[in-house]
Amino acid sequence: MTHGTAAKGQTAIRVAQVHKSFGRKHVLRDITLTVESGEIFGLLGPSGSGKTTLVKLIAGLDDATSGEVEVAGVRMPSLGMLSKIGYMAQSDALYTELTAKENLAFFASLYGLSGVQRAKRMAEVMELVNLSDAMNGVVSAYSGGMKRRLSLAIALLHQPGILILDEPTVGIDPVLRKAVWDELKRMSEAGTTILVTTHVMDEAEKCHRLGLIRNGVVMAVGTPEQLKQDTGAGSVEEAFLVYGGGEQ
């Protein structure tokens, strides 16, 4: 599997011995993983497994109880890194009383885009998520899938080198989901590192490498082929079950 023009072997995200607990509840236990520059790394696991917590630690939105999180060699949380990261939260963090255009303009300005360049990027990302026609629509009138796509568009605005997407394709129809994944693949080939969480198995197959996570523990890391081979399973789903993902 080629990673395009990205500098191979460079570590984009490094998570080392990370623990995270909220009070007595241990959400993440001894997480260690690395994401290489330009790869699409998928975090696969059921809801409540700790995916979102891990992603937030990497995005600098929370502190690990112990352990280290580095993005591009910088210890997180770091203000300087935030402009290099594109983040899409699990909930659509949109201003529903504003139009899509006003939402985009606001976030673009926060990332320092202005003038012609801002307008150009806004049009580009909306084209990408197939929302160009709804540019002037008020977000409260958007469907769930449209809101999800607008959230994705906002995450892409400033052309971040590292993209962190928390369940990006929930509520998006299969045709558009394919389009989104094609775009992620294109961006990865252009050198963007992409960390994506999902609980959809067919999406997992499209990642370069996968981390299987359950109950706050990373059970296995590898390419989808490796994981299948190691377990003798026919699909990632079966592999996940072999690693204990099916235990409740």
Add this chain to the structure above:
Amino acid sequence: MRLGALILRIVRQFWHDKRTLGLMFIAPLLVLWLVSLVFNGNAYHPHVGTVQLPAQWTAQLSRAGADVSTYDTAAAAESALKSHELDAYVAWSSGTLQVRLEGSDPSINKSVLLLLQQALSTHAAPVGGVPTSVITYLYGSADMSTFDGVGPVLIGVFAFFFVFLIAGIAFLRERTSGTLERLMATPLRRWEMVLGYVIGFGIFTTLQSAVLTAFAVYGLGLMMNGQLVLLLLVTLLLSMTALTLGTLLSSFANSEFQMMQFIPLVIVPQIFLSGLFNMDNMAVWLRWLGKMMPLSYAADALRDVMIRGRGLTDIYPDLLMLLAFSLVFMVANTISLRKYRRV
């Protein structure tokens, strides 16, 4: 640039939400107008009954402003008292004047007694024996109404209340909708977030203060002996404390419902302890509690400007206190945002 983007966004949100805009501008005017009607009712004329009273005294009661009815027996007057037709009756029997009051409303009791005193003392005084008195006022005047007295405080109360609520809920919605967390994933600084809210909402609170004070002075004819610009300045600084306190307290609420729960805790005590009622007779600890409330400084300054016609040199300590409250709330809010991002 980031600050500008945040301010622009807040303005746009207001623009899309005309109803909230209306609440902020119309509601305080409406409530202030209603209160002015309540306080500015015509002077009360007590209903007084007389039983076997010399005609001369009855005439004096009428002249003093009483609405007098005569009764033949005390029993008839008593039943009129019971059925609320009378506030009091005066009976003359065997050389003593007997006054019986309905008594359920202290303010009516007072006005009846005052009236009787005025009416009957002129009769009792020997002709030419009472020295003429000259009454003058340092502040205010004889025709100053109750509303002139409480109006300045009420301007403060309503400005504070609506700004506190609207700003608090707006900031709360950033938390509950997930946009606050999303913003913390952008390079927006925590202090920029707080300052952006202060400036963005500040634009509207400035306009609100201008409309409210102009309405109070020119629309309702509230007594105004000082400079309008000072009145505006006090109202604006008070609105800033409401804005910063509302956004700060919203971090202790998880829903709009919980935000509403701050009204009886934060707003109502301020109304009662800020000088709407005379604080001198209250317990010392209550007066100290009043001193911890932004509204009491604003009420003090508003009264100084509107009733006493004082200038900046007299009210600047109050203004500094309001400014200090705002700054403390802003810093506390910036710190509380660490919950979302440590840096």
